[in-house]
Structure formats: C-alpha cells, structure tokens
Amino acid sequence: MSWVYEQFICAFLVGCTFLSVLSHPDKAPKYTFLREAASAPQILTYDYIVIGGGTCGCPLAATLSQGATVLVLERGGSPYTNPEQININNFVNSLADISPSSFSQPFISRDGVLNSRARALGGGSVLNAGFYSRASSKYIVDSGWNETLAKDSYQWVEKKVAFEPPMLQWQSAVKDGLLEVGVLPYNGFTFDHLYGTKVGGTIFDKEGNRHTAADLLEYADPKRISVYxxxxxxxxxxKYNTEKRRQQAYGVIFKDALGVMHRAYLSTKGKSEIILSAGAIGSPQLLMLSGIGPANHLQAHGIKVVLDQPLVGQGMADNPLNVLLVPSPVPVEVSLVQTVGITKFGSFIEAASGLSLGHSWSERLQGIFEFVSNQSGQPSMFPPVADTIRSLANPILKGGVLLEKIIGPRSTGHLELINTNPNDNPSVTFNYFKDPEDLRKCVEGMRTIIDVINSKAFSKFRYHNMPVQSLIDLMLHLPVNLRPKHANAAFSLEQYCIDTVLTIWHYHGGCQSGKVVDHNYKVIGVEALRVIDGSTFHRSPGTNPQATVMMLGRYMGEKIIKKRFFHGRK
Incomplete structure (x- = not known):
C-alpha cells in the first residue's frame, strides 16, 4: 500500500469519527481525546495502558486520568458513529449484524450455543438488554470489596447511565404475575438486589436511546487521556526484573485498521502498569498470546512462555438462559428487561416484548450459525427451518418472551486458543448444566414462568386456545442453538432446559481472583500487570453484571490512583 494511500485512509477514518460526533451533537459527548489508531504515533508512552475500552475499561480509565496519563486501546469502533444502531428498536438487529465493522462478534461455544463478544467502545453495554441492577450485599462482602467505596462507585456510574424504566403494559403484567404466583415481596423500583419482585434500572432513556459505559469517559481529564x-x-x-526476580510488563504492540504496528510503553516514573480489561473472552486470550498460560498449550501454538500459569482460561462460566416465546393477541410495547423476580430457589425471572421475531429473524439466525460455523471450522449442524418457524411471519404472533436464568452458575468450563490471531475467537466451553444443581434451578424457574403465563394478571397477553404445552412445542422447533433435540423434551422440563439453553451474555471467569490475579487484581507471578474485568469473577453478580462491572472499573481506579498519589508523596 502506498504512503499517500495510507495517509488518505488515515485521514478518512479520523474524519469519519469526528464528523459522526458532530452530526449528533445532542446525543454524543464531544471527546477531544477519541481518535482512530491509524493516526497514532509509532511510539507512545503513558503511566497506564488500559487494554479494552469496554464496560469496565471506560470507568477505570476515566478515573485513572484524574491523577495520571492514560492510554486506552479499543479494538472496536465508537457507538457514537450511529446512535440509531444502538437504539432500543435495533437491539436484535445489532446483535445479528455479522459485518466486519459491526459492534458484535459472534461465536459458537463448544456447547453448541451462539454467543457474542462486544467489539466497541463501551463493550457489552453497547449490545446488551440494558438492565441495570447492583450485586447483593453478600456478593460485595464475599468479593472483599469495601462496601462504602462500592456504594459510592455505583452511584458515580448511575449519575451518567442509569434510568427508571417506563413500565408499560407487558412489563407491568409480568410484574403483577410474579407477585400473583408468590415471588414476594414487591420491592418497587430499586437498583438493590433484593428477594422478591422489583423494577430495576435501565441504561435506555425515555426516548429509547442507549447510554453506555463510553458515556463514563465524560468524567475523564481530557488532557491526560488518549483513546484509540x-x-x-x-x-x-x-522484561526480566532482576530486583523482583520475575518478569515485568513494560509495553504493548497494537495494530491499527491499516495493519500498521505501533508500540506503547509504560513511563518510568511512578507505579506505572498495564491493565487488561478486554472481557471474559479477550483477557484470558490475550494473556495466553502474551505468554502467560498453560505452558504446553502455549508451546503447541509456538508462543514463548513468560509464565506457566495453568489456571488462565479455567473457570469459564455463562449463566444459562431458557425462555418461552408468548404470542400476544393484543399489541405490546417494545421493551427489554425492566422487571425481575428474584426467587429464593436461585432463579431470576425476566421478560422482553415487541421485538421482531418474524420469518426474517429465523432466517437471519440460521445465517449467523452458518457464518460462524464456517469461520470456526466446526461442522454445520443447523437443523432445517420447519414450517412452524415460517409461521412466525404471521404478524399476530408478535408478543414477547419470558425468561429465566440461574444464579451462579456452578457449572464451569474452559477457554483455549485456536490460533495466535487476536482478532479471531478462541475456543470456549461453558458446560451448561454439568452441575445438577444448576439444572434443578432451571426447572424451578421454568415452572415459575409457566405459572406467570397462566396467571390472571397476564391473561390479556396470551391466546387462551394456546396452552403452555404449545409454547413449549414451538420453542423445540425453533433454531435456537446447535444442540441435539430429544423427543422427551416436550414433556420433561429437565430435558427442555438442556436442549433449548441459550446465553444471556453473562460469561465470566478465565482470570479468576485468587487463582490468576490476587485480591488487588494484580497478575500473580509478574510485575506491573493487572486484569480488571468480569474475567476475574467466580460467579455472575446480581441478576445482571453490567452495573457491577462498571462499578469495579471506578472502584479499582480510585484505589490505584490513591495509592499512586500516596506513593509519590513518600
């Protein structure tokens, strides 16, 4: 590629980012520090290098910039380039977009379940269903976090991105149905994690516009932060630290959109660090690519071993999701998760409505499965589209879904490299329902969903000539995953859970605290490197993790910068 052409492309990319922000001045923050990596110098030096501008990386970097220079390296684009793409009405379409420039990078776990990695500034908060709910007090204590600082950090996040949802007819009917079937007490609108039924927060405002973790960069000091x-x-x-007698991180190599390599180094002043915040898939993957992981596995891929750490990539888990699609005889609002039933038996009941679930959806889903299967080299096992699926084109079947996910989970799996390309997905196995306790909770959750559908409060939104058994049969004919379907799944909720399991994108593990990182999120066995994100979790916090992942970024940013300030004054 000629030098002139490279410069033209570089200017074009930078210009697109700038113009996209100017074209939506009412919706997008004017970040002077947000640039295309193609415009970056060949060599950069900062106090902190944050790898991943995601749900945790954005609040972390914003906080660190209050007392140090910070470089954020994000592999995806900006959510501000096309605000309509992340509007609530485009939730399904954004997830289903498989173009190279999309915010969603699909992958199929070895369990045969379609999943998605975020590829955007703001991370998973750019793609998710928007529910905002804190972790329980017990979770915070068990994690060893300071309760006061955790609460302050949640509130810092909530000032920018959390809202009270409108709670229209469908969501209200689900809420009343939960109360009718005994998911008590009613806790009203709250961010807190409490047994019973509650209305939680949402990152969608009243116009349906999504507010992501990228909005938390409004807190950053623009003179001290650069986001590429x-x-x-x-x-x-x-490099080897002779004083500590161990390896020490001192920089990173990154590639821009033109394929040009750049290097970023830590400054030699103060307690400079590299902080990996690339998520539950990206963080263990990048540790392995950098030489930290199981030695035999790394050597098999030709990677020089920096530290033999067999626990990198272990403890991978994803909260299994099971649903019932409920066609409605009356119009429903467009809504994502707003109300939740937090049961004492370990299942969370949630709902969504008004999303496009017609024939085009089923064909698009099939297309995604085929696309990802071909990319990963997995054999295509996609079942043929049945007549029952094609009948979903009927507009009277617009309705919603009731879903349940289990706490935890107890079942875990692992992550391995397929190749050494950081753009490609690694191999991930979650082992859904391997632990029988997880399956028991799913069955109880499905029974609760069935009770809500049959409740008086929900009666307006279901066809009375369509029993729940018909809804179960319908789900068993939908191409929801690549797992085999068994004849007894129609009559066994245990088999139904196993056969129709989906993801709710709450995967975690791979760099777990106490195993790969210590209680300060420092990678055990090396210097100047931390992992701060959901990959460090042993179980998913609360009903939905995004609030806690954002909180963790703020929380650890505060701890790190205060210690740096104290160290500098000694």
Missing amino acids: LHATVQKILF
Missing part, C-alpha cells in the same frame, strides 16, 4: 479506536493489541511485552 480500532487498535487491536497483539501482545503484552515483558
């Missing part, structure tokens, strides 16, 4: 988009980190660099 389409900056894919290839590996972390290490």
Whole structure:
C-alpha cells in the first residue's frame, strides 16, 4: 500500500469519527481525546495502558486520568458513529449484524450455543438488554470489596447511565404475575438486589436511546487521556526484573485498521502498569498470546512462555438462559428487561416484548450459525427451518418472551486458543448444566414462568386456545442453538432446559481472583500487570453484571490512583 494511500485512509477514518460526533451533537459527548489508531504515533508512552475500552475499561480509565496519563486501546469502533444502531428498536438487529465493522462478534461455544463478544467502545453495554441492577450485599462482602467505596462507585456510574424504566403494559403484567404466583415481596423500583419482585434500572432513556459505559469517559481529564479506536493489541511485552526476580510488563504492540504496528510503553516514573480489561473472552486470550498460560498449550501454538500459569482460561462460566416465546393477541410495547423476580430457589425471572421475531429473524439466525460455523471450522449442524418457524411471519404472533436464568452458575468450563490471531475467537466451553444443581434451578424457574403465563394478571397477553404445552412445542422447533433435540423434551422440563439453553451474555471467569490475579487484581507471578474485568469473577453478580462491572472499573481506579498519589508523596 502506498504512503499517500495510507495517509488518505488515515485521514478518512479520523474524519469519519469526528464528523459522526458532530452530526449528533445532542446525543454524543464531544471527546477531544477519541481518535482512530491509524493516526497514532509509532511510539507512545503513558503511566497506564488500559487494554479494552469496554464496560469496565471506560470507568477505570476515566478515573485513572484524574491523577495520571492514560492510554486506552479499543479494538472496536465508537457507538457514537450511529446512535440509531444502538437504539432500543435495533437491539436484535445489532446483535445479528455479522459485518466486519459491526459492534458484535459472534461465536459458537463448544456447547453448541451462539454467543457474542462486544467489539466497541463501551463493550457489552453497547449490545446488551440494558438492565441495570447492583450485586447483593453478600456478593460485595464475599468479593472483599469495601462496601462504602462500592456504594459510592455505583452511584458515580448511575449519575451518567442509569434510568427508571417506563413500565408499560407487558412489563407491568409480568410484574403483577410474579407477585400473583408468590415471588414476594414487591420491592418497587430499586437498583438493590433484593428477594422478591422489583423494577430495576435501565441504561435506555425515555426516548429509547442507549447510554453506555463510553458515556463514563465524560468524567475523564481530557488532557491526560488518549483513546484509540480500532487498535487491536497483539501482545503484552515483558522484561526480566532482576530486583523482583520475575518478569515485568513494560509495553504493548497494537495494530491499527491499516495493519500498521505501533508500540506503547509504560513511563518510568511512578507505579506505572498495564491493565487488561478486554472481557471474559479477550483477557484470558490475550494473556495466553502474551505468554502467560498453560505452558504446553502455549508451546503447541509456538508462543514463548513468560509464565506457566495453568489456571488462565479455567473457570469459564455463562449463566444459562431458557425462555418461552408468548404470542400476544393484543399489541405490546417494545421493551427489554425492566422487571425481575428474584426467587429464593436461585432463579431470576425476566421478560422482553415487541421485538421482531418474524420469518426474517429465523432466517437471519440460521445465517449467523452458518457464518460462524464456517469461520470456526466446526461442522454445520443447523437443523432445517420447519414450517412452524415460517409461521412466525404471521404478524399476530408478535408478543414477547419470558425468561429465566440461574444464579451462579456452578457449572464451569474452559477457554483455549485456536490460533495466535487476536482478532479471531478462541475456543470456549461453558458446560451448561454439568452441575445438577444448576439444572434443578432451571426447572424451578421454568415452572415459575409457566405459572406467570397462566396467571390472571397476564391473561390479556396470551391466546387462551394456546396452552403452555404449545409454547413449549414451538420453542423445540425453533433454531435456537446447535444442540441435539430429544423427543422427551416436550414433556420433561429437565430435558427442555438442556436442549433449548441459550446465553444471556453473562460469561465470566478465565482470570479468576485468587487463582490468576490476587485480591488487588494484580497478575500473580509478574510485575506491573493487572486484569480488571468480569474475567476475574467466580460467579455472575446480581441478576445482571453490567452495573457491577462498571462499578469495579471506578472502584479499582480510585484505589490505584490513591495509592499512586500516596506513593509519590513518600
């Protein structure tokens, strides 16, 4: 590629980012520090290098910039380039977009379940269903977090991105149905995690516009932070620290959209660090690509071993999701998760409505499965589209879904490299329902959903000549995953849970605290490297993790910058 052409493309990319923000001045913050990686110098030096501008990375970087220079390297684009794409009405379409520039990077776990990794500034908060709910007090204590600082950190996040949802007819009927079937007490609108039924927060405002973790960069000091988009980190660099007698991180290599390599180094002043915040898939993957992981596995891929750490990639888990699609005889609002039933037996009941679930959806889903199967080299096992699926084109079947996910989960799996390309997905196994306790909770959750559908409060939104058994049969004919379907699934809720399991995108693990990182999120066995994100979790917090992941970024940013300030004054 000629130098002139490279400069033209660079200017075009930078211009697109700038113009996209100007074209939506009422919806997008005017970040002077947001740039395309193609415009970056060949060599950069900062106090902190944050790998991943996601749900945790954005609040972390914003906080660190209050007392140090911070570089954020984000492999995806900006959610501000097309606000309509992340509007609530485009939730399904955004997830289903498989173009190279999309915010969603689909992958199929070895369990045969379609999942998605975020590829955007703001991370998973750009793609998710928007529910905002804190972790329980017990979770915070068990995690070793300071309760006061955790509460302050949640509130810091909530000032920018959390709202009270409108609670229209469908969501209200689900709420009343939960109360009718005994998911008590009613706790009203609250961010807190409490047994019973409640209305939680949402990151969608009253116009349906999504507010993501990228909005938390409004807190950043613009003179001390640089955020580069389409900056894919290839590996972390290490050198031997003779004083500590161990390897020490000192920089990273990243590639821009033109394929040009850049290097970023830590400054030599103060307690400078590299902080990996690439998510539950990206963080263990990048540790392995940088030489930290199971030695035999790394050597098999030709990777030089920096630290033999067999626990990297272990403890991978995803909260299993099971649903019933409920066609409605009356119009329903467009809504994502707003109300939740937090049961004492370990299942959470939620709902969504008004989303496009017609024939085009089923064909698009089939297309995604085929696309990802071909990319990963997995054999295509996609079942043929049945007549019952094609009947979903009937507009009278517009309705919603009732869903349940289990607490935890107890079942875990692992992550392995397929190749050494950081742009490609690794191999991930979640082992859904391997632990029988997880299956028991799913069955109880499905029974609760069935009771809500049959409740008086919900009667307006279901066809009375369509029993729940028909809804179960319908789900068993939908191409929801690549798992085999068994004849007894129509009559066994245990088999139904196993056969129709989906993801709710709450995957975690791979760099767990106490195993890969210590209680301060420092990678055990090396210097100047931390992992701060959901990959450190042993179980998913609360009903939905995004609030806690954002909180963790603020929480650890505060702890790190205060210690840096104290160290500098000694």
